[in-house]
Amino acid sequence: MSLKLYLKDTFNKELPADPILENSRRQVRNACFSYVAPKKPSNPALIHCSPEMIEAIGLQESPKSKAFLDIFSGNEILTNTKPFAMCYGGHQFGHWAGQLGDGRAINLAEVEHDGQHWALQLKGAGETPYSRSADGLAVLRSSIREYLCSEAMFHLGVPTTRAVSLLLSGDQVLRDVMYDGNSAYEKGAIVCRAAPSFIRFGNFEILAAQEDTSTLKALVDYTIKYYYPHLRKPSKNTYLKFFKEVAVRSMEMVIHWQRVGFVHGVMNTDNMSILGLTIDYGPYGWLEDYDSGWTPNTTDSTNKRYRYGTQPEIVLWNLLQLANALFPLIEEAEPLQNILKEYQEEVQVAYLQMMKSKLGLFENDKNDASLIAELDKTLQLSETDMTIFFRRLVNFKSDSNPDDLAFISEAFYKSEEIEKDIKAKWINWFSKYADRLQLESKNDSERKVLMNKVNPKYVLRNYMAQLAIDKADEGDYKLLEELFQLLKKPYAEQPEYEKWFAKRPDWARHKVGCSMLSCSS
Numbered sequence: 344m345s346l347k348l349y350l351k352d353t354f355n356k357e358l359p360a361d362p363i364l365e366n367s368r369r370q371v372r373n374a375c376f377s378y379v380a381p382k383k384p385s386n387p388a389l390i391h392c393s394p395e396m397i398e399a400i401g402l403q404e405s406p407k408s409k410a411f412l413d414i415f416s417g418n419e420i421l422t423n424t425k426p427f428a429m430c431y432g433g434h435q436f437g438h439w440a441g442q443l444g445d446g447r448a449i450n451l452a453e454v455e456h457d458g459q460h461w462a463l464q465l466k467g468a469g470e471t472p473y474s475r476s477a478d479g480l481a482v483l484r485s486s487i488r489e490y491l492c493s494e495a496m497f498h499l500g501v502p503t504t505r506a507v508s509l510l511l512s513g514d515q516v517l518r519d520v521m522y523d524g525n526s527a528y529e530k531g532a533i534v535c536r537a538a539p540s541f542i543r544f545g546n547f548e549i550l551a552a553q554e555d556t557s558t559l560k561a562l563v564d565y566t567i568k569y570y571y572p573h574l575r576k577p578s579k580n581t582y583l584k585f586f587k588e589v590a591v592r593s594m595e596m597v598i599h600w601q602r603v604g605f606v607h608g609v610m611n612t613d614n615m616s617i618l619g620l621t622i623d624y625g626p627y628g629w630l631e632d633y634d635s636g637w638t639p640n641t642t643d644s645t646n647k648r649y650r651y652g653t654q655p656e657i658v659l660w661n662l663l664q665l666a667n668a669l670f671p672l673i674e675e676a677e678p679l680q681n682i683l684k685e686y687q688e689e690v691q692v693a694y695l696q697m698m699k700s701k702l703g704l705f706e707n708d709k710n711d712a713s714l715i716a717e718l719d720k721t722l723q724l725s726e727t728d729m730t731i732f733f734r735r736l737v738n739f740k741s742d743s744n745p746d747d748l749a750f751i752s753e754a755f756y757k758s759e760e761i762e763k764d765i766k767a768k769w770i771n772w773f774s775k776y777a778d779r780l781q782l783e784s785k786n787d788s789e790r791k792v793l794m795n796k797v798n799p800k801y802v803l804r805n806y807m808a809q810l811a812i813d814k815a816d817e818g819d820y821k822l823l824e825e826l827f828q829l830l831k832k833p834y835a836e837q838p839e840y841e842k843w844f845a846k847r848p849d850w851a852r853h854k855v856g857c858s859m860l861s862c863s864s
C-alpha cells in the first residue's frame with residue numbers, strides 16, 4: 344500500500360535490530376528495536392485527524408481515503424517500510440523496572456517534509472515483543488486524552504509529541520479502569536502520533552544495564568547525528584555537551600508544565616523524551632484548584648511522587664539516571680555531576696523567571712522570589728482556580744485597591760471562605776504586588792498583552808476531556824471537535840467558548856476520569 348509521503352527511515356536502518364522476527368514476548372539484547380507488524384483491526388474508522396499535522400508530514404492524500412485508513416489503522420503496511428517496536432527500560436516510581444519497550448506502540452516510518460523530520464507511530468496497534476503481560480491495545484478513552492492533549496500542549500507552546508489521527512479499531516478491549524475487579528469492554532482505538540524521534544531516557548538505560556556499551560555508543564552517536572547535529576563528532580566532550588542539552592531541554596519542558604498547570608502523572612524515565620518533549624499522555628491532569636501536592640494518578644496517591652510541585656525535582660532525578668546510563672561512554676562522574684548541579688541552580692532561576700512573567704514582572708527586585716513563594720502559599724489557603732486566577736490577574740492595575748478582591752473572586756471555589764484570615768492574607772499579598780508593580784516600566788496595557796501570552800485562558804480541564812469521551816463513546820464526536828478547535832487558540836479570548844473558562848463543576852470533583860485517573864488505558 345502506498346501513500347505520497349517522503350520516506351526517510353534512519354532508526355531501523357542505522358541501529359542494530361533484534362534478529363528474531365517472530366512476535367513473541369522476550370528479553371531483547373544487543374539491539375535497539377524489534378521488527379513487528381501492526382495487528383489488523385476488525386473494522387477501522389477515522390474519528391478525527393489534525394489538519395496541521397496532515398500538512399506537516401506532507402501527506403497528499405485525503406485523510407478520508409481508503410489508503411489513509413489502511414495505513415493509519417495498521418491494516419496495511421506502507422510500501423518500502425519496516426515497522427518496529429523500540430527496546431527501552433526504565434525507572435518506574437523510583438525503581439529499576441528492567442526491559443519495558445514499546446508494548447503497544449509500533450513505529451511505522453520516518454518522513455520528511457518542509458525540512459522537518461517526523462517519526463510516525465501507532466499507539467494501540469497490537470502486541471509487540473515488549474507487550475509483557477498486556478494486550479498491545481488502547482481504548483478510546485485514553486486515546487482521546489492523548490490525542491486532544493498533545494495538540495493542546497503544542498498550541499500552548501509546550502514542547503510535545505504531536506497527534507496526527509484518531510481511529511476506532513472496531514475491536515473491543517477489556518479494561519479494569521480502577522483496578523478493583525470491575526472489568527468491562529471498551530472501544531479500541533489507535534492514535535497515530537508524531538515526533539522528530541520517540542527515543543526516551545530508557546532507550547539508553549536498558550543498554551547500560553545490559554553493559555552493552557557498543558550498542559549504547561551507537562544509539563548516542565545516532566541521536567547526536569540526527570537530533571543534536573551541531574554538537575558534531577562523537578567524543579567524551581560531545582557526550583557531555585549532549586547531556587547538558589538534554590538537561591536544559593528537559594528543564595524548559597517542565598517549567599512550561601508548571602506554567603500551564605500540567606501534571607504528567609507518570610514521570611518514569613521511560614516516559615522522558617531525549618528531545619525534551621512531553622511524551623506518553625496517560626493519567627495526566629490539569630490543576631484546577633492550585634495545589635502543589637496534587638497528582639491525578641491514583642496509582643501514585645500514597646507517595647505522590649509525581650505531584651505538581653515536585654515535577655522539576657523529578658526531572659533532576661531522571662537526569663541522574665540518564666547520567667548513569669551515559670557514564671560508560673564518559674567514564675568520569677564529576678563533569679556529569681556538575682551538569683546536574685547546574686540544573687539545580689538553573690531550574691530555580693527558570694522557575695522564578697516563568698512565575699514573574701505570569702505576574703507581569705519584568706524588572707528585577709530582590710524580593711521577587713519571596714513574593715512568589717508567598718503567592719504559592721496564599722493560593723493554597725482555599726481552593727483557587729489556577730487558570731482563572733492568573734488570567735484575571737491582568738485586571739489588577741498598578742493603581743488598584745488591594746482591599747478589593749472582586750476582580751479575582753470568580754477564581755475562588757468557595758468564595759465564602761475568603762474572609763477574615765484568608766482575606767487578610769490576600770490583601771496583604773496584593774498590597775505587596777501593588778508596590779512591586781510600581782517598579783515596572785511597562786504600563787498596564789503593555790503588561791496585559793504580555794501576561795495574556797503566558798497565562799492561557801483555556802486548558803484541557805480534566806472534566807472537559809471526560810465530557811468529550813462520554814459523547815464519543817456514544818458515537819458523537821461534536822464535542823471532541825469543539826475542544827480541538829478551542830484549544831488551538833488557548834491564549835485568545837474566544838468569547839464564543841466562554842463556557843469553558845469556568846471552574847470545574849462540582850460533579851467532576853471526585854469523578855473517575857476527572858480527578859482520579861489510573862494507568863489503565
Ligand code: AMP
Nearest residue numbers: 443444445446447474477478479480623
Ligand atoms: P506507560 O505507563 O503507559 O508509559 O507504559 C509502561 C510500559 O507498559 C510501556 O512499556 C508500555 O508500552 C507498556 N504498556 C502499557 N499499556 C500496554 C498495553 N495495553 N499493552 C502492552 N504494553 C503496554
Ligand code: MG
Nearest residue numbers: 613614622623
Ligand atoms: Mg510510557
